[in-house]
Amino acid sequence: MSIFDILGPVMVGPSSSHTAGAVRMGQMTRRLLGGEPESAEILLSGSFALTGEGHGTPRAILAGLMGMDPDDERIPQSFELAGEHGIKFSFGTVNLRNAHPNSALIRAKRDGRGVEVGASSPGGGRIRVFSLDGLPTSFSGEVPTLIVRCEDRPGHVSRVTGAVAAQGINMSKLQVERDTRGGTALMVIECDQRIPYKVKVAISAIEGIYNVTRLNPGEESK
């Protein structure tokens, strides 16, 4: 813990969990989508559903989807700005069982592709993604993280991790989930070192890989 976790972060109020964390959720969804969404459906759960409006949570999530940081003073105007950018958005509530009280389910689309991100904001502006496209997972993006969505087939885990190891990167955590046998699989790989672009290129070239996202802390995907 740094002293700047105590004196900081610089953020738009009123709540680190319901506002700053909500911006981070939107940003995370944008990165997993690979750019600005054309449309977004935001469903709030638990305390987010109960007190989110008064905390500006919907505005904050939308601001994050548009690439704003938690200290961006345009956050309160995100509805109007999204309208100007032609982003279609809607809000609702959902009851996410067993999820942290501060949680949301965000569905976003772009170029005919969609993502569904389930995330929670336990406090201090930090977030945790607990589901991606309906598959359970757990990552925060606070360490370099590689997210690979692919066809469930033998040898994929080995080839993907091989591509990571080839760059001398040490993996600290590896999660693998799939929907059905031979269906879609999700690999989340947390690493000790920054993940370079060539790892993404190498993995994307493997047959049956649908999508690769790199999350390097402090680097926004454009």
Add this chain to the structure above:
Amino acid sequence: MSAVTSIAGLLKVSAEKKLPLWKTVQLTDCAEQDMSEADSWEKMKNMLSVMREADQSYDSRRRSLSGLSGGDGGKMEDYVRSGRSISGPLVGEIIAAALRMGECNACMKRIVAAPTAGACGVLPAVIIPCGKAMGLPDERLIEALYAAAGVGQVIALRASISGAQSGCQAEIGAASAMAAAALTHMAGGTSQQIANASALALKSLLGLVCDPVGGLVEVPCVKRNAAGAVIALTAAEMSLAGIESRVPPDEVIDAMREVGEKMSPTLRETAEGGLADTETARKFRERDEAAIRHGPGLT
């Protein structure tokens, strides 16, 4: 230097290395985070700038999304300006500054969490007006922010700075302890006096519950920032006068943790008890959604 997990440790390292307390805090963090002293200083300087910007951007006509907050900082300013203030212009301005910052936060303006967003008004409310009244250069105020952050870090490590975990004592209480430390440094107090002031402030807020009306960071949070700031001033004055906390700072922090553990979950940010469960709060909650949808909104 290892991470500082106690106020006693902070004092010991400062004494051994013959450093002021704020410098020990800075050097320890630089070593932990692999950051240069210059970068760290620039970062802290920026925190002071953001605090000032937020304070100056205050608009008393602005209201929060819920309509519960806004305008009180302006009322306090007018009152102080009228010359009728019982405690005089400095204390009046501290109260006004705390309200302004708390309202900025409620109205979605940019603030510095110190240590949390809900308690963001306490520290700037003593640093900015007192710095001005004492004629201190910014360097002194930045040093004071380090002293405050050091105290806050020990509280976070030994206890908590989360209302959901330990109640408001962990937010306004921690902020007040941090502000007392900052103020004591600004007035030229010794490291021992800085530590002592933080203990005196935290003791005064021990047991304070987190009971926000409607679950929003507004009522009573905004006004508790003013109370926390004045308690910080009281604690600093006592410490500078040579008055000691009979219970040492680390033990006070440990007691805060224990009190937090014994606190009912209904009094820890869940908005199920205390002020949040009053008749007025329940009525507010009922019309909450409608008020937000059709209320004044952000202007």
